[in-house]
Amino acid sequence: MDEFELIQRFFVRPDEAASVITGIGDDGAVLRPPPGKDIVTVVDTLVEGVHFPHDINAADLGYRAVAVNLSDIAAMGGCPRWMTLALTITESNESWLSLFASGLHDAAAEHGVVLVGGDTTHGDITVVSVQITGDVGAGSALLRSGATAGETIYVSGTVGDAAAGLELMSAGTPNEYLSARFLRPTARVALGQSLVGRVNAAIDVSDSLYADLGKLLLASSVGAILDLERLPVSTALKACFDEQQQRRFALSGGDDYELCFTSSQDLPAEVGGVAVMAIGTVTDGDELVCRDHSGIVNYQDSGYLHFQ
Amino acid sequence: MDEFELIQRFFVRPDEAASVITGIGDDGAVLRPPPGKDIVTVVDTLVEGVHFPHDINAADLGYRAVAVNLSDIAAMGGCPRWMTLALTITESNESWLSLFASGLHDAAAEHGVVLVGGDTTHGDITVVSVQITGDVGAGSALLRSGATAGETIYVSGTVGDAAAGLELMSAGTPNEYLSARFLRPTARVALGQSLVGRVNAAIDVSDSLYADLGKLLLASSVGAILDLERLPVSTALKACFDEQQQRRFALSGGDDYELCFTSSQDLPAEVGGVAVMAIGTVTDGDELVCRDHSGIVNYQDSGYLHFQ
Numbered sequence: 001m002d003e004f005e006l007i008q009r010f011f012v013r014p015d016e017a018a019s020v021i022t023g024i025g026d027d028g029a030v031l032r033p034p035p036g037k038d039i040v041t042v043v044d045t046l047v048e049g050v051h052f053p054h055d056i057n058a059a060d061l062g063y064r065a066v067a068v069n070l071s072d073i074a075a076m077g078g079c080p081r082w083m084t085l086a087l088t089i090t091e092s093n094e095s096w097l098s099l100f101a102s103g104l105h106d107a108a109a110e111h112g113v114v115l116v117g118g119d120t121t122h123g124d125i126t127v128v129s130v131q132i133t134g135d136v137g138a139g140s141a142l143l144r145s146g147a148t149a150g151e152t153i154y155v156s157g158t159v160g161d162a163a164a165g166l167e168l169m170s171a172g173t174p175n176e177y178l179s180a181r182f183l184r185p186t187a188r189v190a191l192g193q194s195l196v197g198r199v200n201a202a203i204d205v206s207d208s209l210y211a212d213l214g215k216l217l218l219a220s221s222v223g224a225i226l227d228l229e230r231l232p233v234s235t236a237l238k239a240c241f242d243e244q245q246q247r248r249f250a251l252s253g254g255d256d257y258e259l260c261f262t263s264s265q266d267l268p269a270e271v272g273g274v275a276v277m278a279i280g281t282v283t284d285g286d287e288l289v290c291r292d293h294s295g296i297v298n299y300q301d302s303g304y305l306h307f308q
Numbered sequence: 309m310d311e312f313e314l315i316q317r318f319f320v321r322p323d324e325a326a327s328v329i330t331g332i333g334d335d336g337a338v339l340r341p342p343p344g345k346d347i348v349t350v351v352d353t354l355v356e357g358v359h360f361p362h363d364i365n366a367a368d369l370g371y372r373a374v375a376v377n378l379s380d381i382a383a384m385g386g387c388p389r390w391m392t393l394a395l396t397i398t399e400s401n402e403s404w405l406s407l408f409a410s411g412l413h414d415a416a417a418e419h420g421v422v423l424v425g426g427d428t429t430h431g432d433i434t435v436v437s438v439q440i441t442g443d444v445g446a447g448s449a450l451l452r453s454g455a456t457a458g459e460t461i462y463v464s465g466t467v468g469d470a471a472a473g474l475e476l477m478s479a480g481t482p483n484e485y486l487s488a489r490f491l492r493p494t495a496r497v498a499l500g501q502s503l504v505g506r507v508n509a510a511i512d513v514s515d516s517l518y519a520d521l522g523k524l525l526l527a528s529s530v531g532a533i534l535d536l537e538r539l540p541v542s543t544a545l546k547a548c549f550d551e552q553q554q555r556r557f558a559l560s561g562g563d564d565y566e567l568c569f570t571s572s573q574d575l576p577a578e579v580g581g582v583a584v585m586a587i588g589t590v591t592d593g594d595e596l597v598c599r600d601h602s603g604i605v606n607y608q609d610s611g612y613l614h615f616q
Contacts, residue, residue: 041441219333
């Protein structure tokens with residue numbers, strides 16, 4: 001099976017999007033953005049042995065590679081449209097490719113995203129790099145840098161599930177709900193779009209709530225007080241771990257792909273179909289202070305950083 | 309050095325392009341395409357041990373990773389604008405990164421392309437995936453599929469140099485000109501833009517002239533007669549190899565990144581600052597026939613295909 005045949009068999013689907021003038025099969029893809037919009041583009045790479053275990057189900061890998069990028073588009077308030085795939089694989093295994101492609105297309109189809117191009121190469125390890133491009137109203141993309149003192153900090157859904165799910169899987173005692181939160185993360189695309197015009201800064205929680213909120217604060221040159229007892233945790237997380245562990249996962253666990261954002265408005269308890277929770281307040285200064293009923297909690301965690 | 313610091317030190321340059329609303333440092337990049345244009349996007353991955361030797365100069369690798377993508381944009385007739393980088397590296401070696409970034413930015417700066425985002429990860433091998441997005445007049449992108457019988461087939465510059473250069477390097481007897489043609493390919497961006505409206509099909513020569521012309525013919529459902537004695541070869545290639553070897557490199561050597569295209573017009577000897585040579589004719593049917601003064605030449609070469 002040569003590269004051409006591989007792409008035809010596993011990755012080409014009928015292009016139904018009017019915005020795709022020329023999809024897979026030429027030197028590049030030709031795309032037509034809606035008039036008067038900005039475009040927003042994101043890229044994320046998953047490396048075997050670093051971001052996913054060697055024995056991951058290929059369908060989950062394909063799904064996840066798309067979902068983590070959709071999450072970045074969500075954090076910009078964008079509408080995802082087009083996707084390219086740079087796939088490095090160790091061998092041309094048909095059942096693996098078929099599963100991988102199905103997961104990839106499942107995640108993309110949930111948001112009407114079309115695979116418009118890519119590059120498939122051979123290598124000693126599996127590396128999956130997905131890029132998604134979409135559009136957003138001109139000048140209205142959600143950035144990390146707009147938070148100001150006095151605003152409320154919100155987070156969507158629940159945090160800590162994915163890291164807890166991974167830990168339980170690694171220990172051989174998986175919890176179905178928590179595993180799915182790691183393997184099949186839900187990108188908060190509709191929420192992100194609903195937040196345009198209502199929030200002043202946003203980021204997605206990929207490294208950890210503590211680390212990613214820290215990046216938002218740094219980009220906005222502000223600090224924050226975080227109310228640890230307000231962090232939303234799932235029933236499953238509560239059932240599997242004690243309170244101290246719940247807090248550790250909620251603050252420092254990565255891979256949740258929830259959105260964290262700041263607003264000067266009182267937002268309703270649900271936005272864009274997702275629960276949102278007020279968890280703290282933006283402050284002057286440059287510190288991220290954690291507190292609970294006992295007072296200030298000394299917490300240090302920079303989340304997952306490559307190359308430390 | 310964490311990922312944030314690595315990106316700041318080696319990859320962030322001042323964004324001077326008005327089309328870049330938000331560059332590196334947020335969840336995604338926000339870009340503003342010129343009104344009324346289509347956008348064109350390409351991606352190409354270079355894998356250590358497959359597309360480049362382990363001991364390649366990092367600056368050449370950075371340059372090459374950009375140039376091969378610029379070539380795809382050129383083959384679409386597009387104007388390259390924005391670039392993202394998905395870089396997997398084995399270790400965070402500062403001198404390697406500094407060289408790599410300089411080569412990457414050199415190639416990008418030649419065409420005013422701005423690095424707007426990316427992802428840097430750790431892995432067991434080096435994998436470089438570059439994506440470039442640009443614009444092209446609405447509906448006027450050059451595709452592979454527009455060739456019709458009777459048109460003239462052209463190729464730009466000279467062919468065979470890069471593969472010959474690589475072979476001489478591997479043999480320990482490098483030729484400076486031919487090595488540079490492999491290590492620092494020139495993407496024919498101005499040529500591609502000049503061809504819009506003048507040619508009916510175009511492709512860039514990355515696998516080999518024979519293989520890539522074959523893809524163009526397949527996409528257009530036509531055949532061709534190729535005049536082997538008209539293939540443009542460089543003085544350096546002539547100096548290093550006999551006629552039979554020159555022909556082998558010109559037809560089957562990859563990595564030249566020249567453009568091959570078909571037109572019903574008689575084009576001048578130079579277009580967009582580059583020599584172009586008429587090398588054959590599009591025919592009805594589905595065969596690529598090679599001929600020289602002795603008559604039909606039986607030539608079989610499918611070029612470089614992954615996963616064969």
